[in-house]
Amino acid sequence: MASGNGVMTDQADRQKQAVAVAAAALVENGMVVGLGTGSTAAYMIEVLGQRWAEGLRFVGIPTSERSAEQARALGIELVTFATHPVIDLAIDGADEVERGTLDLIKGLGGALFREKIVAAAAKRFVVVADASKLVDHLGTRTAVPVEVTPFGWERTAYQIEALGATTVPRRDRTGSFFVTDGGNYILDSNFGVMDDPPRVARELREVVGVVESGFFIGRTSEVLIAGADGVTRMVRS
Numbered sequence: 001m002a003s004g005n006g007v008m009t010d011q012a013d014r015q016k017q018a019v020a021v022a023a024a025a026l027v028e029n030g031m032v033v034g035l036g037t038g039s040t041a042a043y044m045i046e047v048l049g050q051r052w053a054e055g056l057r058f059v060g061i062p063t064s065e066r067s068a069e070q071a072r073a074l075g076i077e078l079v080t081f082a083t084h085p086v087i088d089l090a091i092d093g094a095d096e097v098e099r100g101t102l103d104l105i106k107g108l109g110g111a112l113f114r115e116k117i118v119a120a121a122a123k124r125f126v127v128v129a130d131a132s133k134l135v136d137h138l139g140t141r142t143a144v145p146v147e148v149t150p151f152g153w154e155r156t157a158y159q160i161e162a163l164g165a166t167t168v169p170r171r172d173r174t175g176s177f178f179v180t181d182g183g184n185y186i187l188d189s190n191f192g193v194m195d196d197p198p199r200v201a202r203e204l205r206e207v208v209g210v211v212e213s214g215f216f217i218g219r220t221s222e223v224l225i226a227g228a229d230g231v232t233r234m235v236r237s
């Protein structure tokens with residue numbers, strides 16, 4: 001018999017799959033598509049692989065080595081910003097989605113820097129998430145992942161703490177520092193529930209040693225949220 005947690009996981013997985021199908025349906029022939037990272041994005045890439053096998057043709061720009069590997073294995077053609085500096089549609093997951101603004105916290109999967117470059121290059125940025133990610137205020141469920149340079153990371157952590165956070169350097173399964181695709185570290189920075197995330201995002205940007213934060217402020221075009229009643233579309237006003 002499945003445990004309580006197992007049931008929750010199955011339900012969340014079904015929701016992620018439902019929203020992945022809805023998002024993959026937005027991709028049309030000839031598009032340049034940003035391919036997100038994380039378990040929801042992985043389902044979406046899988047569906048795009050099926051559509052590719054059925055004859056859909058587009059090019060992808062991946063947000064991580066992981067997503068690149070998955071897409072390549074499915075035969076999806078990948079390109080870079082060198083030839084395709086503008087993305088038609090980027091689809092990615094999120095760790096928190098703020099109901100009122102559709103601002104996000106991203107980066108629990110460690111790909112926030114590439115994800116942000118891809119989102120910033122996209123004419124349309126669609127976020128896919130299960131209902132558990134919706135919050136009234138950012139900081140409710142998760143700390144903010146902040147990508148920092150390895151040199152001087154302790155000083156950078158000190159500066160982030162001076163902004164009111166507690167920081168924990170992210171580790172991998174072996175206990176070593178987690179290293180991003182860009183060769184940097186991540187400080188999971190807990191600011192608690194925030195009244196003014198844009199201000200915190202701006203303050204983080206000023207800290208020397210910060211490469212990027214997991215705040216995605218004002219970037220979301222729309223969110224597809226999967227809940228018990230199916231997929232709901234929320235559009236930024």
Ligand SMILES: O=C(CO)[C@H](O)[C@H](O)COP(=O)(O)O
Pocket residue numbers: 036037038039040041092093094095105106107108109110111112115
């Ligand atoms: O930001 C991310 C990776 O850096 C992911 O999009 C985010 O962590 C959501 O992942 P999942 O779909 O597995 O819940």
